[in-house]
Amino acid sequence: MQPNINVVSLVSVGRHPQSGRARRAEQDGQAVELGLKLAGKALTVVHAGNAQEPVLRQYAGMGLPSLTVLAQESNCDALPVLVSFLKDKPIDVVLTGVRAESGESSGMLPYLLAEQLGWSLVPRVADIIGVQGDEVELLLALPRGQRRAVKVKLPIIASVDNAAQEARQTAFGPGLRAQFNVLTVESVVDESASRWQINAAKPRPKRLKVVKAKTAADRMKAATAKPMGSGGKIMKDETAAEKAQAIFDLLLEEKVVR
Amino acid sequence: MSHFSSEDSSLDSLLRRDPRTEWIARNRLHPLHSAVASTGQGEVRGPSGLLRRNPHVIGFIGPNGIKRIDRENLSSAGLNSKKRTDEAKQTQLPLQIVENPDGYIMVVADMIGGRLTSHDKDILGLAHQLVAESNRNTVVVLVCFGESKETQFDLAGVDRLIHLTADEFEGFAPEARVAALMQVEVQYQPERWLFPDSVHGGTDLACRLAAKLGERPVAQAWQVTASTTVSRGASSSQDILRETPRILMLMEECANAIEETRHQVLPMFVDGIEQTPPNLVDQGLIAVDANAVPLAEAEFILSAGNGIHNWDQFHATALALGATEGASRVAVDDGFMPRARQVGASGTWVTARVYLAVGISGAIQHMQGIGQCDKVVAINTDVGCDMVKRADLAVIADSEEVLAELSRLAEEYSSPKKRLSINEETKNQEEKSDAA
Amino acid sequence: MMLDWLPPTLIGVLLVIAAIGAVRRMNLWRAGQAEKVDALAGLLAMPKRYLHDLHHVVERDKYMSRTHVATGGGFVLAMVLVVFVHLFGIDSKVLAWALLAALVMMFCGALFVYKRRMNPPSRLSKGPWMRLPKSLLTFSITFFVLTLPAAGLPIVGKLPEGFGGWLLTLVLSVLILMSLSEMLFGMTWGGPMKHAFAGALHLAFHRRPERFDGGRSTGLKPAVLGEASHGVAKPIDFKWNQLLGFDACVQCGRCEAVCPAFAAGQPLNPKKLIQDMVVGFAGGTDEKYAGSPYPNIEVGNAKGAPNQIITDGLIHPDTLWSCTTCRACVEECPMMIEHVDAIVDMRRFLTLEKGDTPNKGAQVLENIIATDNPNGYAPASRTHWAADQNLNLMKDVRQADVLFWVSDGAFDMRSQRILRAFVKLMKAANVDVAILGDEELDSGDVARRLGDDATFQSLAKRNLATLSKYQFNKIVTTDPHAFHCLKNEYGDFGSDGLLSISGESVVVLHHTTFLNQLVKDGRLQLDTFKGGKVTYHDPCYLGRYNGEYEAPRELLATLGIDVAEMERSGYRSRCCGGGGGAPITDIPGERRIADMRMEDVVSTGAELVAVGCQQCTAMLEGVVEPRPVVKDIAEILAGQLIEEKH
Structure with a gap:
């Protein structure tokens, strides 16, 4: 459907939020999905890391005939090997997730790639509308389902938002049979990351409502008052108009109607 | 160093006593005594302003002739609520003044709709924490782009303000904005850059700046x-x-917002921002209907x-309210709504702030699915x-009438006229509550 | 008598053509995949399988079974004798009389076939099947007349000489041609009589010989993983004896009559599915099909070939995903065809190769892979339901009499009520019980029915590895689906290796069976049930899959409940619509299966429907109120439990 453009999707090892198990990362899966939409079977999918990782088969199961792995240890920086892989190749679009589900999850990788390769970066893409000549038109995902259209010159690096087309189902058979092109690369250990202390996430304290009352009586009242609404107000005998007004007031108060 | 200037207008917050009411309240033989006592419920202030409790007026005589005491004070609401609003107007907070700063902490705000978000305010609060820690004469500088409707920069903790309003920053213009930030970097060499880690552009700007400066930032800092x-x-x-880097992307509630002080909000200027024509060309927002969310x-x-019988009306109401449509399993099974709209344990787990359930009795799977809804x-x-039991507001009525009224x-x-007046009202309220 | 040679020649020629057809047909079957069968034993057992097992199924319809015995028996006998008397010309009065008798019997049977075909029920196929009774009658009359001389009957002993005799022989020959081409040519070249030939061989080479002699074989066969393709994509990917089985179909439509998806107007008709399979491996289109179509899908557009992908033009995937795997069709099929195996085989291709499980299927499978439960809950929250139950964990006790397999009901608030009720009963009976806690994983039932055998096998192996760490005598579960997997399907992955404390093999029980034992042993004191009328819904995976119809009814009887049986109950119970991943794939129909089942319940006048499955509970409770109350048997029992006062 598109004029011949070269698309690369970068994939990483995700982490299931409930079980913590390795999985196909959601946004990376969507990056592959968008890549397949743009380039079909000609899509190049690249992973920097362990070539034996079983999760890669889940990406391959989306119907990829092959997958390129830049083999390196998990403590290495993905950036330099990706830069040297992408540099000087006739690539038009590189798709990544917004933030990795494992590791630092800083979301810097696409920005650093764009900076080092000198390409444009488009954040949080929901869809790619089309390519005309050396220009591509994209839809950006904004909060609450809003969209913004943007035009940009190729080549670009785009991070794919959760709002993009969901990744297709991964099939066991094709995943099993996909070819892995494992490239040996010169990788660099991420030194500064090795100095970090990493612990399991502590639950963040919920912010308390601090009551600034002048008198003890007011503070007591604030501390013992029931939170509004939790009582559950029931309107039974009012007219329909009054009932609707009460609902509408609540909607206004919550600022969902604007 | 900073010092406070306090112009306490404490006159406003003084308690106004009404000797006559107090006298009636004390005099049990006064004809108006019972009326005053029942509104007051013993909340009588003594001469020192302390709360005085009158044991004689507490409680009431129950149906069996025994005195009942209402310890939860459920029936008192009236008397001193008025006093409270009077109090709220008050107090000019102390102004914190910083002269000749020797360092800057830059806070780049999201400013959704031209106002500081609570996220922005938290970060300003954090900036002041860092200033307090550093023990140097550092100022907190707010950098914001585009039109501003914010009137209370001073209360949010903005010592200095860099307000960039040129056309090239309007809309989606990350490249122009980063160019401006780069110039700020050159001109002021800030100690730190603080960004909200948000989807409203904070993260994007922070990452771009970090990539340009070649510094490793921290994301999702809390x-x-x-x-x-x-x-x-x-x-x-x-x-x-890790060690605190120079560029930080901060999560919500990373610190408490400034509450006790006012700040100067002195403007600062950036000159000679080098703008190159942007690669990213904004084509504007695309209209999205609520159901695409x-x-x-x-x-x-x-x-x-x-309980819905008139489906056209339901869809029309959803459109009028700008609500996303959901459905119970039964409505989906009966073919009135597509499966993707099903809410519940076997459908979609929703996170809406407001969930308006029409004609849904609340099967257990459905209640599981709306567990995270606020209202x-x-x-x-x-x-x-069960849905009525769970609801914060329940209306017992036929859905058709209420939906018609809601639309x-x-x-x-x-419609514009009405909207304006209501807007004004809510704005006033907001200001009041902000002042409080 | 210049044409005397004609009838024997015709018979001979037709027999030869039939033989050619038979070889051709067998070659079609042989295009399927290899499958080991004990051919000799099967062939030897075939008559018994036919007379006993098959007849047992046919016997459910008395009219048809007698008709078939007369017609089929008469024909087989007659055909053998025809070969001796007319083809080989053996001159024996005894044989001729026997032949006459067989023909009379066949004639009587054929009359009944004819009568039934006058106003056939909708489930029967029409088309060529409508002419079958006529062919049968023709056959019996023709050969009756032809055999009279051989029997030496005086009245018609002499054929008229000359033109008359010539004419009569000619007429008889035409009739022979007509009837025999139906009976012999049709048998091997694809006419209605094909069922006799293919059916007999199908019985001999059946893929599940355990089903004969009253046995039961319901577990799905494991998929071989790691080959060039998975599941059945093309007709030739079926095992050869599965293809043979499809050919055995008599198009009686009993499957269609019991299929819940068909009744709900979903695009599935088991009979048409089997016929489409035949179209597939024989090549051609379905335009000759003369039975009920898939609801809302026109007949005549499906094309198939042995090497063509089935879902490309022969069958719409929705047809395959409509099946609830309730096994009602298999239970009802007089030819013992395995519809569910075929459907799951084809689903395996769609899921494992095409990655095309509809609706929530993909998400559910992804959840199972990542969290070991279909809804993607945190694996660490699996035991939260039991926080107040004070249950032993196997991890701590290592050994217990009963291992309570909780199943994924642990995550569902409604199912938790059933689990708690069952725990209460076990505690009242002082059962030495432990659960696996967070070590338990999904049984793999849903994954397997959705065609993801890779995930099922991984779960089965990991579950078995966990189970083999501990010692116990019984596994008891409240979930018939898990029960079926543990009992019938884990065997392929080494569950036979599990040994109880005393070294015997471990028993897997459904909670109703187990509770029934407890009640019989006097370990539970139960009060009489004083509610209203009660009916019982047989879960497919408990009843048809595992043959447990009695224990739940006995339990209800001990409460003094006289079960008001539904018309469709026991082995004919109608599915609730919750099996086989059907609620997940959610293929639209005109009605909901659960609603139809609830109508069955309502028609008994019951106020309470007892079930033995959390999935059935969820499906039946999903029916809009007002409706009878739905309760698991454990819940009913727990409500009537007389607890000892201390």
Whole structure:
């Protein structure tokens, strides 16, 4: 459907939020999905890391005939090997997730790639509308389902938002049979990351409502008052108009109607 | 160094005594005594302003002739609420003045709709924490782009303000904005750059700036001191502790907003921002209808169940209210709504702030699915159903009438004249509450 | 008598053509995949399988079974004798009389076939099947007349000489041609009589010989993983004896009559599915099909070939995903065809190769892979339901009499009520019980029915590895689906290796069976049930899959409940619509299966429907109120439990 453009999707090892198990990362899966939409079977999918990782088969199961792995240890920086892989190749679009589900999850990788390769970066893409000549038109995902259209010159690096087309189902058979092109690369250990202390996430304290009352009586009242609404107000005998007004007031108060 | 100037207008906050009412309250033989005592419920202030409790007026005589004491004070609301609002007007907070600063902390705000978000305010609060820690004469500088409607920069902790309003920053212009930030960097060499880690552009700007400066930033930081930072990593499953870098992307509630002081909000200027024509060309917002918003993300869901008979009306109401449509399993099974709209354990788990359930009695799977909703409103004919029990506001009525009224209200509201007046009202309220 | 040679020649020629057809047909079957069968034993057992097992199924319809015995028996006998008397010309009065008798019997049977075909029920196929009774009658009359001389009957002993005799022989020959081409040519070249030939061989080479002699074989066969393709994509990917089985179909439509998806107007008709399979491996289109179509899908557009992908033009995937795997069709099929195996085989291709499980299927499978439960709950929250139950964990006790397999009901608030009720009963009976806690994983039932055998096998192996760490005598579960997997399907992955404390093999029980034992042993004191009328819904995976119809009814009887049986109950119970991943794939129909089942319940006048499955509970409770109350048997028992006062 598109004029011949070269698309690369970068994939990483995700982490299931409930079980913590390795999985196909959601946004990376969507990056592959968008890549397949743009380039079909000609899509190049690249992973920097362990070539034996079983999760890669889940990406391959989306119907990829092959997958390129830049083999390196998990403590290495993905950036330099990706830069040297992408540099000087006739690539038009590189798709990544917004933030990795494992590791630092800083979301810097696409920005650093764009900076080092000198390409444009488009954040949080929901869809790619089309390519005309050396220009591509994209839809950006904004909060609450809003969209913004943007035009940009190729080549670009785009991070794919959760709002993009969901990744297709991964099939066991094709995943099993996909070819892995494992490239040996010169990788660099991420030194500064090795100095970090990493612990399991502590639950963040919920912010308390601090009551600034002048008198003890007011503070007591604030501390013992029931939170509004939790009582559950029931309107039974009012007219329909009054009932609707009460609902509408609540909607206004919550600022969902604007 | 900073010092405070306090112009306490404490006159406003003085208690106004009404000797006559107090006298009536004390005099049990006064004809108006019972009226005063019942509104007051013993909340009588003594001469020193202390609360005085009159044991004689506490409670009431129950039906069996025994005195009952209402310890939860459920029936008192009236008397001193008035006093409270009077109090709220008051107090000019102390102004914190910083002259000749020797360092800057830059806070780049999202400013959604031209106002500081609570996220922005938290970060300003954090900036002041860092200033306090550093013990140097550093100022907190707010950098914001585009039109500003914010009137209370001073109360949010803005010592200096860089307000960039040129056309090239309007809309989606990350490249122009980063160019401006680069110039700020050159001109002021800030100690730190603080950004909200948000989808409203904060993260994007921070990453662009960090990439340009070649500095490693920290994302999703939530515990920050001058020396160390704890941030979330690996999709929020890990805490990473490291040295505090110069560029930080901060999570919401990373610190408390400024509440006790006012700040100067002196303007600062940036000259000679080098603008190159941007690669990214904004084509503007695309109209999206509420139903295109994924159900799980939707903020406001109007959900239909078995009690809906007029489906056209339901869809029209959802449109008028700008709500995303949801449905119970039964409504989906009966073919009135597509499966993707099903809310519940076997459908979509929703996170709406307001969930308006029309004609849904609340099967257990459905209640599981709306567990994370803040406010639940139910319209139902059955008082005893689970949805009504769960609801913050329940309306016992036929759905058709109430929906008709709701559409009418929504249409009236969106007609411009009315809207203006209501807007003004809410604005006033907001200001009041902000002042408090 | 210049044409005397004609009838024997015709018979001979037709027999030869039939033989050619038979070889051709067998070659079609042989295009399927290899499958080991004990051919000799099967062939030897075939008559018994036919007379006993098959007849047992046919016997459910008395009219048809007698008709078939007369017609089929008469024909087989007659055909053998015809070969001796007319083809080989053996001159024996005894044989001729026997032949006459067989023909009379066949004639009587054929009359009944004819009568039934006058106003056939909708489930029967029409088309060529409508002419079958006529062919049968013709056959019996023709050969009756032809055999009279051989029997030496005086009245018609002499054929008229000359033109008359010539004419009569000619007429008889034409009739022979007509009837025999139906009976012999049709048998091997694809006419209605094909069922006799293919059916007999199908019985001999059946893929599940355990089903004969009253046995039961319901577990799905494991998929071989790691080959060039998975599941059945093309007709030739079926095992050869599965293809043979499809050919055995008599198009009686009993499957269609019991299929819940068909009744609900979903695009599935088991009979048409089997016929489409035949179209597939024989090549051609379905335009000759003369039975009920898939609801809302026109007949005549499906094309198939042995090497063509089935879902490309022969069958719409929705047809395959409509099946609830309730096994009602298999239970009802007089030819013992395995519809469910075929459907799951084809689903395996769609899921494992095409990655095309509809609706929530993909998400559910992804959840199972990542969290070991279909809804993606945190694996660490699996035991939260039991926080107040004070249950032993196997991890701590290592050994217990009963291992309570909780199943994924642990995550569902409604199912938790059933689990708690069952725990209460076990505690009242002082059962030495432990659960696996968070070590338990999904049984793999849903994954397997959705065609993801890779995930099923991984779960089965990991579950078995966990189970083999501990010692116990019984596994008891409240979930018939898990029960079926543990009992019938884990065997392929080494569950036979599990040994109880005393070294015997471990028993897997459904909670109703187990509770029934407890009640019989006097370990539970139960009060009489004083509610209203009660009916019982047989879960497919408990009843048809595992043959447990009695224990739940006995339990209800001990409460003094006289079960008001539904018309469709026991082995004919109608599915609730919750099996086989059907609620997940959610293929639209005109009605909901659960609603139809609830109508069955309502028609008994019951106020309470007892079930033995959390999935059935969820499906039946999903029916809009007012409706009878739905309760698991454990819940009913727990409500009537007389607890000892201390």
